[in-house]
Amino acid sequence: MCAETPDYKDTLNLPKTDFPMRAGLPKREPEWLARWEKMDIYGRLRDKAVKAEGTVEARTPFTLHDGPPYANGHLHIGHALNKTIKDMIVRSHQMMGHESRYVPGWDCHGLPIEWKIEEQYRAKGKDKDDVPVIDFRQECRKFAEGWVDIQREEFKRLGISGNWDNPYLTMDFHAERVIAEEFMKFLMNGTLYQGSKPVMWSPIEETALAEAEVEYHDKESFTVWVKFKVAEPAASALAGAYVVIWTTTPWTMPSNKAVVYGSDIAYGLYEITGTPDESWAKVGDKYILADKLAADVMTRARLDDTMYTRLRDVPVSELEGLKLTHPLAGVEGSNGEWDDLRDFRAAPFVTDTEGTGFVHCAPSHGMEEFELYRDLGMLDQVITYNVMEDGSLRADMPFFGGTRILKQNGKEGDANKTIIDKLAEVGGLLARGKIKHSYPHSWRSKAPVIYRNTPQWFAAIDREIGDGRDTYGTTIRSRALTSIDELVKFTPQSGRNRLYSMIESRPDWVLSRQRAWGVPLTCFIKKGALPTDPDFLLRDAAVNARVAEAFETEGADAWYKEGAKARFIADAADPEAYDQVFDVLDVWFDSGSTHAFVLRDREDGTVDGIADVYMEGTDQHRGWFHSSLLQACGTIGRAPYRNVVTHGMTLDEKGLKMSKSIGNTIVPEEVIKQYGADILRLWVAQSDYTVDQRIGPEILKGVADSYRRLRNTLRFMLGSLGDFAEADRVAPEDMPELERWVLHRLAELDKQVRDGYAGFDFQTVFQSVFTFATVELSAFYFDIRKDALYCDGDTARRRAALTVLDALFHRLTTWLAPILVFTMEEVWLERFPGDDSSVHLVDFPETPEEWFDAELAAKWAGIRKVRRVVTAALEIQRSEKVIGASLEAAPVVHVEDAGLLAALQSVDFADICITSALTLTADPEPQEAFRLPEIEGVGVVFEKADGEKCQRCWKILPDVGHHGHAGVCARCDAALS
Structure with missing residues (x-):
């Protein structure tokens, strides 16, 4: 620039804003949280809906029902993923014109809390059984209350909006009342029954477990090949030969009652012709084995193929009618415990894929065996009660009494080894070994579980209910399957198949737990009556009403107070003729009942007691989605939800499951301290949450980079809109084509955004808006219009650009507000400050249909294509x-x-x-x-x-220097004038 040329910088309309490029989210986010709490944003949105009722502006309620987290620990990254998705659903539907409700809740009963209190007792040398049950329950309640308060603050720090002042807790007195009432509906409609069958049992926690309370881990187990001698008929050609079974649970051998075979398996008779120095096989022994497995069995017995020979086929018809001898039969000191001959018959579940082709049956410890003998009407002949609550074998059992399957710490006990050693001693073993396999563990104590036959309370899912709610079926199962097919939309669709197959094949629901902290099974059983007797259970509406009223004012502790039985039964029957049940309900029944005391009973519930959305992790297909469906189908006749949305699990950057032991966990609190909650929320929005999510330092760096690019776009808009006034607004028809093209893109995006949010597809929403903001705006439209915005005077072109920037501002900030709750509030307040101002109090702007212009869009697609060639050449x-x-x-x-x-x-x-x-x-x-x-x-x-370079706009033009102002082009001269 020549010395005499003026400096025109101050004449430009350069962006002016205090909006910083460095966000400082960790420090600033708590300030916005405090502001929202002071403003009561959630409450004001509810007031807005109330005022709209009865008017043309009435908002349609939309309710996401919260699957309750468990109140016993700090949040992990899965919690952050879960609650953030829920928050995006709730906020986006609110901003699309709904009255969007979210009542957070907590699961407060159950074994994990009870276990923690027991641990505290043990540390103090106290015995739980010496503490009055109500005192113990109060300790559990206090523990849960403490964690509810902690988790509430941790959830709020993530920017989650909801009715935090009045959440639901399953331990609230009204909730306990309703849970009991829901249980009593099963009592009254005939689906409740007491049965004795094998259930998953935790010896460490001494209670039955549901499938949803079990997780599978690798476990090393003892494995044995055991010989059962063919005893009858003595005239059989197979008499004296051995049927060999294989099991990974030697502790079930004392409970063996039968051996079964497969009707379509090819069997052979094998004779031992030689043995190595160490072998339990003897020359001359004859074994019946499945032909496909014989070689493997012989190898396990340390026999090579020169040491045995196959004598002949053993057709299945030859196996029919045989009786076997238990290997412990007649052993000195056995007191005749195992002397009865063992049943031997075909069963459909026997295969020749592993083992021996035969299965040993202990129907007290295996569901398939139990069902086989139940259907044969022979349960009374085969059921045993050899395993106690703590996993020890009954004290008076010969040889093994008092031995334990598991130690109290969940490690291997002495029962398996003692039994194996005895079988070896009496010649009952052919081989032994160890195997590593997937095995069920309690998800709370992390200890292995067993199948154990115990009296439990069940909900029959195939029993006709006959309660008049037959629209979708007459049984719990039929109603559930019909609901899945006709009433519920699944996101992703694969969730439908997963839940359907689980419901289709599941057994009856085990409702009872042998614990203290929970809602009791509020029922009474007649002394001396059998579970099959029609008067076994006391079914009386007045009794039920008294229980409900007491729980409403006193909580479930009322069940445990002295004189409770006489108080509740009163004059309905003779209290002395009944026993009170003290088992507590499966906590999945608690959470499955929440639709009744949240959706049905609360003012901020729903008109029909049905939620618009249930949203949880994929593990809840066998958990909350599952139990809620069964519970509601038993009481209201249909699913309690219209949409089921499922997210995947959280993994580290390498795709590995997070584990404290390998140090790859990501803690939400640490991410927030480093980056802020908005970065965590953006990670959720950028990901396909319907599959497993990966997160780690490098991934978070990438998310932060995307955030910075977006923030830069928003900062440009704020700086340019500083001097925009309503008088500057230009009608679309008066705008240049470039501006009308931007309006067209907004019309397209408006549909994409609304469809995406309505379909819970946040990844598409964010990627569409992000690509538009960073590519089509920052790298194209803004890049072009900077010249007009900075250098034009009060021209129609500049006013049109500002009008479009205003339209962009209102849409980008609101469209992104459900995702970046803090940043969009910051952007909004930068332009619209004020004590009552918040982006979260407004809706997505309506976008005029006339902005959509397909013909213009096609034209500009061609223009942009040619521009790509030009910019690449330059x-x-x-x-x-x-x-x-x-x-x-x-x-x-x-x-x-x-x-x-x-x-x-x-x-x-x-x-x-x-x-x-x-x-x-x-x-x-x-x-x-x-x-x-x-x-x-x-x-x-x-x-x-x-030409010469204009000293104001920097364009090189022939006319520069030929106007009234030195060193400028005609356009800049006009602007300066």
């Missing part, structure tokens, strides 16, 4: 230092297509390409023209711009 010149900026160029653009050329000639294409000049021609492309292979018919020949 980039080569820049990289080769021929020019420093695109304004130094005046390229010649050869366009073969006449229609495309006309489109380019109808706009200021030099302005679009950010060059000082540009020539469009239909002449054939010269050889030296630059081309892009993917864009045919377009070539660019580089030419330098002719």
Whole structure:
């Protein structure tokens, strides 16, 4: 610039904003949280809905029912994923015009809390059984209350909006009342029964477990091949031969009652002809084995193929009617415990894929065996009660009494080894070993579980209910399956198949737990009556009502107070003729009942008691989705939800499950301290949550980079809109085509955003908006319009650009508000400050349909395509230092297509390409023209711009210096004037 040329910098309309590029989220987010709490944002949205009722502006309620987390520890990254998705669903539906309700809740009863209190007792040398049960329950309640308060603050720090002042707790007195009432509906409609069957049992926690309370881990187990001698009929050609079984649970051998075979398996008779020095096999022994497995069994017995021979086929018809001898039969000191002959028959569950082709049956410890003998009407002959609550074998059992399957710490006890040693001693073993396999463990104590036959309370899911709610079926199972098919939409759809198959094949629901902290099974059983007797259970509406009223005012502790039985039964029957049940309900029944005391009973519930959405992790197909479905189908006749949305699990960056032991866990609190909660929320939005999520330091760095790019776009808008006034607004029909193209893109995005949020697809929403903001706006529209915004005077073009920026601002901030709750509030307040101002109090703006212009969009798709060729050609010149900026160029653009050329000639294409000049021609492309292979018919020949550099806008033009203001072009001279 010449010395006499003025400095025009102060005459430019440069962006002005205090909005910082460095967000400082960890420090600033708590300030917004405090502001929202003071404003009562959630409450004001509810007031807004109330005021709209009865008017044309009435908002349709939308309710996401919260699957209750368990109140016993700090939040992990899975909690953050879960609650953030829920928050995005709730906020987006609110901003799309619904009255969006979210009541957070907590699961407060159950074994994990009880276990913690027992641990505290043990540390103090106290015995739980010496503490009055109500005192113990109060300790559990206090423990849960403490964690509810901690978790509430941790959830709020994530920016989760909801009715935090009045959440639901399963231990609230009203909740306990309703849970009991829901149970009593099963009592009254005939689906409740007491049965004795094998259930998953935790010896460590001394209670039955549901499938949802079990997780599978690898476990090393003892494995044995045991010999059962063919005893009857004595005339059989197989008498004296051995049927060999294989089991990974030697502790069940004392409870063996039978052996079963497969009716379609090929069996053979094998004779031992030689043995090594160490073998339990003897020369002359004959074994019946499945042919496919015989070689493997012999190898396990240390026999090579020279030491045995196959004598002949053993047809299944020859096995029919045989009786076997237990290997411990007649052993000195056994007191006849195992002397009865063992049943031997075909069973459909026997295969020849592993083992021996025979299965040993202890129906007290295996569901398939139990069902086989139940269907045969022989349970009374085969059921045993050999395993106690703590996993020890009954004290008076010969040889093994008092031995334990597991120690109290969950490690291997002495029962398996003692039994194996005894079997070896009496010649009952053919082989032994160990196997590593997937095995069920309690998800709380992490200890292995066993199958144990105990009296438990069940909900029959195939029993006709007959309660008049038959629209979707007459049994719990039929109602559940019909609900899945006809009433519920699943996101992703694979969740439907998963839940359907689980419901289709599941057994009856085990409702009872042998613990103290929970809602009791509020029922009474007649002394001396059998479970099959019609008067076994006391079914009386007045009794039920008294229980419910007591629970409402005193909580479930009322069940445990002295005189409770006489108080509740009163004059309905003779209290002395009944026993009170003290088992507690499965906590999944608690959480499965929440639809009744949250959706049905609360003012912020739903009109019909049905939620719009249940949203949880994929593990809840066998957990909360499952139990809620069964419970509701038993009481209201259908699913309690219209949508089931499922997210995957959280993994580390390598795709490994997070584990404290290997140090790959990501703690939400640490992420928030480093980056802020908005970065964590953005990680959720950027990911496909329907599959497993990966998170780690490198992934979070990438998320933070995306955030910075987006923040830069928002900062540009704020800076440019500082002087925008309503009087500057330009009607769309008066705008240049470039602005109308942006409006068209907003119309397209508006549909994408609304459809995405309505379909719970946040990844598509964010990626669509992010790509638009960073590519179509920052790298295209803003890049082009900076010149007009900075350098134009009060022109129609500049006012049109500002009008479009205003439209962009309102849409981008609101569209992104459900995701980046803190940042969009910051952006909004930067432009609209005030004590009552918040982006979270407004809706998505309505976008006029007339903004949509497909013809214009097609035209500009062609224009942008040619621009790509021009900018690529100029980039080569820049990289080769021929020019420093695109304004130094005046390229010649050869366009073969006449229609495309006309489109380019109808706009200021030099302005679009950010060059000082540009020539469009239909002449054939010269050889030296630059081309892009993917864009045919377009070539660019580089030419330098002719003229002087305008000292205000930096364009190089021939007219610079020929106007009233020194060193400027005509446009800048007009702006200065």
